[in-house]
Amino acid sequence: MKHTLDIIPLQDWLNTDGKPLIIAGPCSAETEEQLVSTAHLLANTGKVNVLRAGIWKPRTRPGEFEGIGSIGLEWLKRAKAETGLLTAIEVATAKHVEEALAAGVDILWIGARSTANPFTVQEIADALVGVDIPVLIKNPVNPDISLWLGALERINRAGIKKIGAIHRGFSSYEKTAFRNEPMWDLAIQLKTLCPDLPVINDPSHICGNRELIPYISQKALDMDMQGLIIESHIDPSVAWTDAKQQVTPAALSELLDNLAARQAASNDPAFDDNLATLRTEIDKLDDQIIQKIGERMKIAEKIGQYKRDNNVTILQVSRWDEILQKRTQLAQALNLDADFAKKFLELVHNESIRKQNAVMNVQPTAQA
Numbered sequence: 164m165k166h167t168l169d170i171i172p173l174q175d176w177l178n179t180d181g182k183p184l185i186i187a188g189p190c191s192a193e194t195e196e197q198l199v200s201t202a203h204l205l206a207n208t209g210k211v212n213v214l215r216a217g218i219w220k221p222r223t224r225p226g227e228f229e230g231i232g233s234i235g236l237e238w239l240k241r242a243k244a245e246t247g248l249l250t251a252i253e254v255a256t257a258k259h260v261e262e263a264l265a266a267g268v269d270i271l272w273i274g275a276r277s278t279a280n281p282f283t284v285q286e287i288a289d290a291l292v293g294v295d296i297p298v299l300i301k302n303p304v305n306p307d308i309s310l311w312l313g314a315l316e317r318i319n320r321a322g323i324k325k326i327g328a329i330h331r332g333f334s335s336y337e338k339t340a341f342r343n344e345p346m347w348d349l350a351i352q353l354k355t356l357c358p359d360l361p362v363i364n365d366p367s368h369i370c371g372n373r374e375l376i377p378y379i380s381q382k383a384l385d386m387d388m389q390g391l392i393i394e395s396h397i398d399p400s401v402a403w404t405d406a407k408q409q410v411t412p413a414a415l416s417e418l419l420d421n422l423a424a425r426q427a428a429s430n431d432p433a434f435d436d437n438l439a440t441l442r443t444e445i446d447k448l449d450d451q452i453i454q455k456i457g458e459r460m461k462i463a464e465k466i467g468q469y470k471r472d473n474n475v476t477i478l479q480v481s482r483w484d485e486i487l488q489k490r491t492q493l494a495q496a497l498n499l500d501a502d503f504a505k506k507f508l509e510l511v512h513n514e515s516i517r518k519q520n521a522v523m524n525v526q527p528t529a530q531a
């Protein structure tokens with residue numbers, strides 16, 4: 164099902180010359196000198212559209228640096244006046260919104276912790292009624308697409324049509340190479356539900372370290388995302404926050420140069436022809452896969468009838484183990500990922516069990 168947000172497309176409110184939107188700047192505004200000099204270096208690359216800076220920082224523990232506060236807005240004004248860069252900051256309360264608007268900030272974003280809290284998002288939405296300013300909404304910390312959509316809807320209902328989403332990854336219990344798990348499938352779901360919604364990737368917060376940023380940035384462009392927000396500091400080694408994930412403006416410039424720009428479509432007719440031929444093959448194979456799965460389920464149902472007539476359990480662990488082992492081996496021999504093969508087989512097995520259960524046992528309807 165498609166989602167109906169009333170959106171003004173990104174290219175109608177921000178000209179990026181057909182290139183991805185690049186937002187860059189320090190995690191936190193620390194001093195006037197740090198912010199303004201970083202802004203100049205970023206502007207001089209000619210590759211940055213918007214200067215970002217954290218003014219109020221949501222920190223996990225008290226006692227850490229919680230942002231420089233309102234004075235930082237004056238520094239941002241100066242950076243904008245001197246470089247011509249647009250400016251963007253995070254807002255988390257109605258007061259932040261008021262101050263940001265009064266300071267002439269160009270773009271607001273809502274942070275991941277705020278997106279997770281509908282009261283906060285509503286407070287921000289109420290403060291934005293009657294205002295024409297672009298608002299970007301980061302995914303909530305927890306992998307819940309409804310919360311992300313809900314926040315987009317709240318802001319949209321306040322009359323903000325210049326909206327976008329920022330994919331910054333999700334908290335996960337498992338420790339991986341990433342600070343926040345990308346869980347690309349959620350960003351893909353959002354793009355599928357809201358095809359007109361610009362989605363921007365935040366590789367800095369996904370990675371938590373400089374080294375992985377180029378890889379994630381390229382993947383984001385390959386996922387047809389419209390831009391990148393990357394933390395950049397004049398001297399990351401002395402940054403007051405997120406030191407490990409910030410890059411110098413020079414490193415950012417190099418990183419952007421090395422990204423392969425991709426288009427959503429090609430205008431080469433030969434490419435289109437070849438793609439169409441290959442897609443026909445995929446269509447045929449998909450049809451066969453679904454047909455074969457249908458046939459397999461019919462046999463499982465037949466087995467269910469036998470089991471019912473002979474009072475044999477549905478689940479047969481040793482048979483299932485054997486299938487899992489043999490088919491995963493086959494999958495690997497065919498260059499398929501073992502994990503993928505396992506997940507696929509598990510899905511099929513669960514459905515086979517559901518089908519047999521339907522044959523063998525009548526499920527009572529729950530009383531209202």
Ligand SMILES: C=C(O[C@@H]1C=C(C(=O)O)C=C[C@H]1O)C(=O)O
Nearest residue numbers: 463466477478479482483512515
């Ligand atoms: C179909 C059967 O029942 C279950 C489903 C299986 C399957 O779908 O392959 C395998 C083992 C059982 O857990 C069976 O016993 O063969």
